[in-house]
Amino acid sequence: AQSVTQLGSHVSVSEGALVLLRCNYSSSVPPYLFWYVQYPNQGLQLLLKYTTGATLVKGINGFEAEFKKSETSFHLTKPSAHMSDAAEYFCAVSDRIKAAGNKLTFGGGTRVLVKP
Amino acid sequence: SQTIHQWPATLVQPVGSPLSLECTVEGTSNPNLYWYRQAAGRGLQLLFYSVGIGQISSEVPQNLSASRPQDRQFILSSKKLLLSDSGFYLCAYGQGGGYTFGSGTRLTVV
Numbered sequence: 001a002q003s004v005t006q007l008g009s010h011v012s013v014s015e016g017a018l019v020l021l022r023c024n025y026s027s028s029v030p031p032y033l034f035w036y037v038q039y040p041n042q043g044l045q046l047l048l049k050y051t052t053g054a055t056l057v058k059g060i061n062g063f064e065a066e067f068k069k070s071e072t073s074f075h076l077t078k079p080s081a082h083m084s085d086a087a088e089y090f091c092a093v094s095d096r097i098k099a100a101g102n103k104l105t106f107g108g109g110t111r112v113l114v115k116p
Numbered sequence: 117s118q119t120i121h122q123w124p125a126t127l128v129q130p131v132g133s134p135l136s137l138e139c140t141v142e143g144t145s146n147p148n149l150y151w152y153r154q155a156a157g158r159g160l161q162l163l164f165y166s167v168g169i170g171q172i173s174s175e176v177p178q179n180l181s182a183s184r185p186q187d188r189q190f191i192l193s194s195k196k197l198l199l200s201d202s203g204f205y206l207c208a209y210g211q212g213g214g215y216t217f218g219s220g221t222r223l224t225v226v
Binding site (some may be wrong): 010020032035036041042043044046049090094102103104105106109112 | 121148150158159160164189190204208210214215216217218219220222
């Protein structure tokens, strides 16, 4: 069974400051890991994903995340927050079982507020 | 290119009425398809997934059902809605280990 824990349901950052969203996972197989962003009343948009290879993954909108197997973590960062980064962010892990649907398990989400 | 369409965007339904939400995918064949629900203050809950036509797996017992009458069509239904069915419903298709989501349906049961 898989699980994802996002530390902090709400994060407040100042415009221009570092954004750090924490994600820890549990998986019985080498994981595929994802970060999604959701703006109000919209679907989820993929920010970035880790499948294999380089453990530092760059995504859209200046975000990046690092897969650390020893820490079972996949934290999301952005050096300088913009007002447009205000949204809810979800970390997810895939079970990678194609016959069972490649199901994603999501964390509870972190809502980011950006202060001017 | 691949796209996913979900409708309607918003829906207000009385308790006890039926429900039908539709999701269609374009530009891909035999996708895995998923229905998720987001309730207020809660995360994303997987309701159903489908790996092929007519194949539906339910993740949680509930008042809802799903069907996949065509390869790229996924329908979420209920015969009688409950207040607890209110929420934001998201359809998604699986690709490359991740998902692409539709724009969602906000369902309010009154």
